[in-house]
Amino acid sequence: MSESLFARYLSHVRDALRQILPDLPPATLDRVEVTSTRDPAHGDLATNAALVISKVARRRPAEIAAELVTVLAGAPGITRAEVAGPGFVNMTLSASVWQGIAREVLEAGEDYGQGTAGEGVRVNVEYVSANPTGPMHVGHCRGAVVGDVLANLLAKAGYAVTKEYYINDAGAQVIALAWAAYWRYLQALGTTMDEAEFAAIVPGGAIQYGGDYLVPxxxxxxxxxxATLAxxxxxxxxxxxxxxxxxxxTxxxxxxxxxxxxAALGVHxxxxxxxxxxxxxxxxxxxxxxxxEKGLIYEGVLEPPKGKLPDDWExxxxxxxxxxxxxxDVDRPLRKSDGSNTYFANDIGYHADKIRRGADVLxxxxxxxxxxxxxxxxxxxxxxxxxxxxxxxxxxxxxxxIVRDxxxxRMSKRAGTFVTLRDLIDEVGRDAVRFTMLTRKADAQMEFDLDQVVAQSRDNPVxxxxxxxxRCCSVLRAAAGLVNEGRLPxxxxxxxxAQGDLSGLTSDAELAVLQRMAQWPRMVxxxxxxHEPHRIAFYLNELASDFHALWNRGRDDTTLRFLQEDDVxxxxMKLALVEATATVLRSGMKVLGVQPVEEMR
Known part of the structure; x- marks a missing residue:
């Protein structure tokens, strides 16, 4: 597994610091970072090295940065290094560095970006865990996608991941479900009771789950x-x-x-x-x-909740x-007045079970x-x-x-009161559902526009x-045709x-695609x-944008077209760029659980 570009240049920066400050404590180097610059005019990479070690070194950041610039100017692939602001160092890389990214991608395939950061760390991701009282609705959908993609992302970064579903099959809701199913059972037997008569004997006086999904x-x-149960x-x-x-x-x-x-959503x-x-x-x-045993359980009386008068409080x-x-902010009860467990107590037991099974992160x-x-x-x-x-x-x-027009x-005929997950998948398709659910950070409210997610437009991210x-596949099919015709040896x-010469990939548009691909391992x-899987959807949208921009520029500038009839x-070279782009797109879509299509119909 090859080292990412950012990791390579972080190593160069740390080597330069050791050369400048040989007595620097090793732990200090852990805070040094190499990131992309926000503005391409300021170079390709930036490091905070001088800023984070200045206090330990007892020197001004600008002085350290100036020495770093001198040393880094001789590092492989760096064409210019300069001090910026209070002590940042910006670095500009040669075109050959970016051209080498295409070769790395082609050699690694879809494993490009596979990380080692999580090696030896066991992670349990528990998600969905909808109460088993009916079909899944769109309220469950977002958590299902976020959890599933996060688990995929963690695995891509090298963590050992377990995907878990917690079945809430104890408690009052499941009892209510059983009564609702029993009513459907009696109906199937041909009972002469009407629904109101039956509801009158149900605890709580009502059938809580009335959807048609309980008929079967x-x-x-x-x-x-x-008839043995009646x-x-x-x-x-x-x-x-x-x-x-x-x-x-039931x-x-x-x-x-x-x-x-x-399974219809691609979640397992x-x-x-x-x-x-x-x-x-x-x-x-x-x-x-x-x-x-740890002294963390006691018998006591809680203060009344905020907003309640003392005489309202037992x-x-x-x-x-x-x-x-x-x-x-307050201690929490574990037993109800009837001596049974609170939900919190049961959840403590569940998390204790996960801990017992072994995990470093829950x-x-x-x-x-x-x-x-x-x-x-x-x-x-x-x-x-x-x-x-x-x-x-x-x-x-x-x-x-969920909106249309x-x-x-709001409604689903099968569920009776809500839009089911299956309704949504049937309407727009699994890929659109999964990708769209990641177009916002999980804790941000979102609007799922049914019209937009099926539109073939720039506004539809999937x-x-x-x-x-x-488009990549279209170019590669055309190239395969030329090979078959003997026109492309x-x-x-x-x-x-990957074995070919890539030195001709020098235009700004081509380098932009290469630079974006270089970010993939770091993004993972x-x-x-x-724990932010939405970043992957954002990244893929940016890579797609860079590639579409290159495609569109080829309409006016023939030198940017991927198939050059007179120049094998x-x-x-350009086919290497196209193949590498397709590979990174597939790698990212695999994390999202989205199918990479080869033709748009």
Whole structure:
């Protein structure tokens, strides 16, 4: 695995610093960075080296920068180095450095950008984890895409990744689901009850899940059990007769539906963990016992919540976790008044299970409505950690508003009250859904415009990126035709193009594409470290833009066209650039889980 361009020049900068300041503590060099300049007029790369080591060196940054410029001017590939601002050093690289990027890409293939930053680090990414009470809706979709692409990105950066789904199959919602499925079962048996009569005996007095998706579940219960779960005349039997069976089989049916929805989105988890199993195994009780051993559990009375008057508040002793010792604003209850666990207690048990299975980093992807839950969960993981491991990061995904013709789209016939994920995929396709969900940072609200995501225009990012790849493929097909006709001697496989002379790739437009490709390994590493998968979508859009700009300039400047009829060597150089561009686009789209199309129809 070759070293990235930024890593190479960081090594040159650090070597220069050691030459200038041989007594510099090695740890000081860890803060030195090499980045792209914001303005190409200021060179190609910049380093903060003089600024970050000036205090330790007890010298002015400008003095250190001036010496760095002298040493770096002799480094390979640097044509100019100069001091900028209070002590930055800008470096301009020779065209041969950028030309070499095409060769690196062609030799590495889609493995270009595969990093080593995460080697030896185990990461568990838990995402989606929708309650198994119905088909997935668009509210789940964004978290599914963000979590899946983040997991892919971390793997690309070298981390050992586990993709996990937490099945919330314990608690009141699953009981409510079982009652709703039981109603569909009775209907399938031909009950003479009407819905209002049945609802009157349901805990809470209403059927909470009324979508048609439970109709086949009721029919399947009849096919499997006949009338044995009902009383005479298809009337409800005592819940002790049917509740456990209906709950288990309905959850299984819902999870089958959810798995199908996720598969349609291109999402596949490595592990499905059951909340009911965690409770049955005693993991929650053991986790709370460990916290108690650490002196973090006590019986106490919480202050009334903000906004409540004292006479509205029931001051009663509760089992509390000292989450304030880990940055929370109040301690948190672990038991309800009836002695059962709070949701928080069960979530502590689940995270303890993940810790037991081994992970250095835990990442949870949640909806924004869980934002108030983040601090307490981080506190619990910190309390259960050993030597600071694992650490928990929580990504919050804001709501997605689906619109058509500028108006919100609200309803689904199958679900009854919301737009399902499958509705969305059927409408615009998997690639458009996945890419579009990453056109904003996860914690920013977004509008998913059904008209825009199917438009073949610059404003549609997935089309724009796929079109760039299709254009590359079009050029390569035309070149293959020339080879077959004997008009273009030699092979044009990536390996063969990598062996050729690339020194003719010197125009600003060609160098812009090469420079963008050089950023890919660094983008993978930085986006993975920041847990920000949307950066990959942004990067691909920028690379596509650079390539489209080069294509368009070839209309007016014939020397920039990829197939030069009278110049075989120039053609082969340009084909190397095209093949490398297609390769990096595919590498990025693979992280996004988006199909790189070869033709646009």
């Amino acid at each position: 579940v009721g029919e399947a219960l009849v096919a499997r059990h006949g 009383a005479a005349d298809a009337k409800p039997a005592d819940p002790s007769v049917w509740l456990d069976t209906v709950r288990t089989e 959850v299984d049916a819902m999870m089958g539906m959810i798995r199908q929805d996720l 988890h490595d592990v499905f963990t059951s909340e009911a199993r965690i409770l049955a195994d005693g993991e929650t009780d053991r986790a709370i016992a460990r916290l108690e 001051a009663r002793p509760q089992t509390l976790f000292r989450s304030t010792e880990f940055g929370d 990442i949870d992807v949640w909806g924004a409505d869980h934002g108030g839950y983040v601090t307490r969960m981080k506190a619990a993981v910190a309390a259960l950690a050993t030597d600071g491991r694992p650490v928990l990061d929580v990504l919050l995904c804001q709501i997605v508003r 500028g108006q919100p789209v 089309f724009y990126v796929q079109y760039a790849h299709a 030699g092979g044009i496989t990536p390996a063969e193009l 590493e930085s986006a993975a470290a920041a 060597e120039a053609t082969r």
